[in-house]
Amino acid sequence: MTVTTAKWSLDDYHRMIEVGLIYGRQVELLNGEIVEMPPEGPEHAQLSTDAADYLRSLLGEKALIRDAKPITIPETNSEPEPDLAIVQPLRQLYRTRHPYPGNVFWVIEYANTSLSKDLDTKRKAYAGAGIKEYWVVDFKNRLVKVFRNPVDGNYAEETTLTSGEIIPIAFEEIKVSVKRLFN
Known part of the structure; x- marks a missing residue:
């Protein structure tokens, strides 16, 4: 017997949200499949919040x-x-739709229990969409994986850092401290 998974379109997913079918559930749509997201623990929530504040202080009005x-x-x-999407500051546009890949400078995922999904499924989704840069902050092991140069649905470059600074592709004048992503 062959098992076939039903795939959902973006329109299907948005209709489910509108009618409240998935209300209160932590889910996201990945490659046409509705995937549950694990709940955020306190450390995950606070680290990503602090990183967002830190990036806002570095980038100012250059990005949202x-x-x-x-x-x-x-x-x-x-x-x-x-967890964090660093996007073009197009606030009016985002009232009518979410950012598309062309609006995204880079994305950051904080990973603990979601590490395998972040390093595989999400990495491929972001690379396949042409998002130029993707960071996975593995806070359990205190390291950051930086993926760059999307080619054929994957990233051609991968760097692992435990210290130092990251210069985002989109903002060569900005230096992001790896340590600050954990503090």
Whole structure:
């Protein structure tokens, strides 16, 4: 017997949200599948909040930092909710739709229990969408994986850092302290 998984479109997913079908559930749409997100523990929640504040202080009005808000990837029927999405500051536009990949400078996921999903499914989703840069902050092991240069649905470059600074591709004048992503 062959098992076939039903795939959902972005329109289907948005209708489910509108009618309250998935109200109160922590889910996101990845490659047409509705995936449950594990609950955020206190450390995860506070680290990502502190990182958002830190990035806002570095970037000012150059970018908008969206905390745990969806980005829409129409090509793959995906609407992930990265912990942090650093996007073009188009506030009026985002009242009518979520940022698309072309609006995204980079995304950051804080990982503990979600590490395997963040390093596999989400990495491929972001690379496939052409998002130029993706960081996974593994706070359990106190390291940051920086993925860059999306090619054929994956990232061609991967760097692992435990200290030092990261210079985002979109903002060469900014230096992000790896340590500050954990403090």
